[in-house]
Structure formats: structure tokens, C-alpha cells
Amino acid sequence: MTCTWLVGSSRRIGIKTVRRYLPASSKMIHAATGRNLDTASALETQCGAMYSETLSAHTTYHQQSSAAVETRPRVWLITGCSSGFGRRLVTSALARGDRVIATARTVDDIKILSSPNLNVLQLDVTAGFEVIKARLDQAAKIWGQIDVLVNNAGVGYLGLLEEGRSSLLEKQFKVNVIGTLDVTNAALPHLRASKSATVVMLGSRSAYRTERAGLGFYSASKAAVHSLGETLSVELAPFSIKVLIVAPGSFKTEGIYGQKFFTSNSIPAYDELRNIAMKRFSAVPGTQKGDPDKAMEVVVDVVKGEGKAKGRPWPLYLALGDDADEGIRQKSTKLLRHVDEWGDVVRSVNFDT
Numbered sequence: 590m591t592c593t594w595l596v597g598s599s600r601r602i603g604i605k606t607v608r609r610y611l612p613a614s615s616k617m618i619h620a621a622t623g624r625n626l627d628t629a630s631a632l633e634t635q636c637g638a639m640y641s642e643t644l645s646a647h648t649t650y651h652q653q654s655s656a657a658v659e660t661r662p663r664v665w666l667i668t669g670c671s672s673g674f675g676r677r678l679v680t681s682a683l684a685r686g687d688r689v690i691a692t693a694r695t696v697d698d699i700k701i702l703s704s705p706n707l708n709v710l711q712l713d714v715t716a717g718f719e720v721i722k723a724r725l726d727q728a729a730k731i732w733g734q735i736d737v738l739v740n741n742a743g744v745g746y747l748g749l750l751e752e753g754r755s756s757l758l759e760k761q762f763k764v765n766v767i768g769t770l771d772v773t774n775a776a777l778p779h780l781r782a783s784k785s786a787t788v789v790m791l792g793s794r795s796a797y798r799t800e801r802a803g804l805g806f807y808s809a810s811k812a813a814v815h816s817l818g819e820t821l822s823v824e825l826a827p828f829s830i831k832v833l834i835v836a837p838g839s840f841k842t843e844g845i846y847g848q849k850f851f852t853s854n855s856i857p858a859y860d861e862l863r864n865i866a867m868k869r870f871s872a873v874p875g876t877q878k879g880d881p882d883k884a885m886e887v888v889v890d891v892v893k894g895e896g897k898a899k900g901r902p903w904p905l906y907l908a909l910g911d912d913a914d915e916g917i918r919q920k921s922t923k924l925l926r927h928v929d930e931w932g933d934v935v936r937s938v939n940f941d942t
């Protein structure tokens with residue numbers, strides 16, 4: 590007999606119910622529903638379920654709920670507000686009537702007009718979980734809540750993989766990846782207490798454009814950020830915490846292109862390639878097409894379900910810029926071409942049944 594189940598699976602209890610009864614009958618049709626369709630999709634994969642009709646009915650619900658405009662001022666906590674995207678995002682969120690806790694390694698570097706809705710806090714994202722947790726607990730007391738966490742702080746180290754070695758990779762990951770996870774974990778107890786919590790992760794189109802000599806350390810760190818964001822979106826769905834992975838292309842900010850190319854372990858065999866890469870990266874500052882003010886306005890639109898995001902479903906990803914669009918398309922096409930061209934081989938390695 591085939592049973593049809595309709596389970597509110599974005600709630601923890603619903604997920605447990607689906608999982609518990611899953612193995613009982615492979616012929617069941619499990620209808621996983623919820624505000625977060627990524628959770629529902631994950632369950633679909635696990636269940637091998639056919640639930641497209643239910644899914645489309647609940648897509649409407651999901652779209653409505655993510656489009657609902659929150660009127661209460663939200664409290665944002667943003668890392669890396671001394672320059673670039675971070676500084677602009679503070680201004681954009683304040684202009685929409687929200688409250689912001691702007692953090693930076695050096696608070697004096699936060700040059701934003703004072704406002705009763707703005708508080709500043711010293712935060713180095715590499716300070717380690719315990720220090721960061723103490724800071725964020727302190728931050729949550731300012732307005733009694735944190736609703737939106739933006740993991741914006743980041744650095745971009747340029748260098749060839751053999752020359753930079755794992756030591757440069759560690760340095761890169763310490764800020765962009767470990768820092769992001771530590772700050773997120775420290776914020777989560779407060780986000781769980783919020784009624785409209787969002788975690789924003791600053792990824793990059795470099796996560797997709799990895800075939801570029803000199804960019805390996807940075808692009809690996811941003812690929813890791815994307816991956817963490819994707820998993821977080823599922824792990825945080827039971828608490829109705831949304832995740833947004835922002836993937837900007839090239840934007841004219843102050844610092845990210847400021848790092849010198851790593852040359853202190855030069856291997857002569859790479860001289861030509863290193864010179865080409867150095868020339869290419871040094872030509873970028875000043876030529877970026879992306880306007881960081883516009884980009885951060887869109888981020889605020891999405892988080893608040895306003896402006897350009899009004900009426901649209903919640904996007905896990907927010908690609909920003911023509912070059913981001915191009916990078917995603919190229920990477921996706923390349924991977925699809927691989928499974929098309931090599932599909933018979935790809936699918937030929939299961940155990941014989």
C-alpha cells in the first residue's frame with residue numbers, strides 16, 4: 590500500500606518523523622514541506638520521494654513567507670567595517686531604519702557618521718572562539734538581540750601554491766574560513782533567539798573561477814565559505830535561520846586587492862608564470878566594474894525582502910556582477926559537459942547487482 594505523508598519538515602520534529610519512518614516502506618511518498626525548501630530537497634534525496642505537487646504548493650507558501658516584510662528594526666552585526674563592503678553595508682542598513690553593531694579590528698578605523706542606531710565593537714575574527722563569543726555576548730546585550738550576522742571580514746592573499754605552501758593557505762583560511770565559522774558559531778545562540786535571523790556569508794565568484802594562477806589560496810578559502818554556507822543552510826533550517834551566500838565579482842573596494850603577491854619563496858621554474866600573474870593582478874585595482882554601494886543595497890534588499898528582492902523567494906546564493914554571472918555559468922557548463930561526455934564512465938563503477 591502506498592501512503593502519502595505530509596510533514597512540516599522544516600521543524601525538527603517533522604524531520605525526525607520523516608527520518609524515523611523512512612526505512613519502514615520504500616513505497617511511501619513522503620511530502621516534505623517547510624519554509625526552507627533546501628531542507629525539503631535534502632529530504633527528497635534521502636527519501637527518494639516523489640513530492641513535486643506538494644512541493645509546488647509549498648513553494649507558494651515559502652515565497653509568501655520570505656517576501657513578508659518585517660517592520661521591526663533588526664539588529665545587524667557586521668564584521669570588517671573599516672572599509673569596503675562592510676563600511677557600505679553599515680550605511681545601507683542604517684538608512685533602512687535598522688540597528689547596526691559595526692565591528693572592526695580597530696574601532697577607530699570605523700569612519701561612519703554617528704547614529705543612535707549604530708554601535709561599534711572591536712572584533713578580530715582570528716581572535717579564537719572564546720574571545721569572539723565573549724564579544725558577541727556583549728554585543729547581544731546592546732539591543733537585547735542579534736538578528737542578522739554578516740561575515741564580511743576577509744583578506745585575499747595572492748601567490749603560487751608551491752611557493753606559498755600550506756603556511757599561506759593557513760594564513761588565508763584563518764581569516765576567511767576559521768574566522769567566519771568562529772563568528773557564526775558565537776552568534777548562533779543569539780540568532781536562534783531571534784524571530785527573523787539571517788546569516789550572510791561573503792563568498793566570491795573566485796570560488797567558481799579557480800583556474801587562475803596566483804588565486805589558489807583565496808579561491809580555495811571562498812569555495813570553503815560557500816560550502817560551509819550550503820551546509821549551514823540545512824543545519825539552521827530547523828531554527829528558521831536563513832543563510833545567504835553572497836558571491837560578488839570584481840568590485841571597487843579599498844582593500845581586498847591591496848595584498849602584495851607572495852614572492853618570498855621564489856622557485857625559478859615559476860618565474861615566467863609568476864610575472865604574468867603579478868602583472869595581471871596589479872592591473873586590477875581601479876578597473877573593477879562593480880559598484881560596492883549598489884551591491885550592498887541589494888544585500889539589504891534581500892535580507893529585508895524589500896526593493897529588488899520584494900516578492901522573490903529566498904535565494905541561498907546572491908551572485909553580484911556580470912563577471913559573477915559569467916563565472917558561475919562557465920563553471921556549471923564545464924561540470925555538466927564533463928558528466929555528459931564521461932557519463933558512461935562516471936556511472937560504470939557501482940558494484941554489479
Ligand SMILES: NC(=O)c1ccc[n+]([C@@H]2O[C@H](COP(=O)([O-])OP(=O)(O)OC[C@H]3O[C@@H](n4cnc5c(N)ncnc54)[C@H](OP(=O)(O)O)[C@@H]3O)[C@@H](O)[C@H]2O)c1
Nearest residue numbers: 669671672673674694713714742743793839840842844845
Ligand atoms: N571587492 C571585491 O571585489 C570582492 C569580491 C568578492 C568577494 N569579496 C569579499 O568581500 C569581503 C569584503 O572585502 P572588501 O572588498 O570590502 O575588502 P576590504 O576593503 O579590504 O575590506 C575587508 C575588511 O575585512 C577586514 N578584516 C581583515 N582581516 C580581519 C580580521 N582578522 N578581523 C576582522 N576584520 C578583518 C578589514 O579590516 P582591517 O582594516 O582591519 O584590515 C576590512 O575592514 C571579503 O570577504 C572579500 O573576500 C570582495
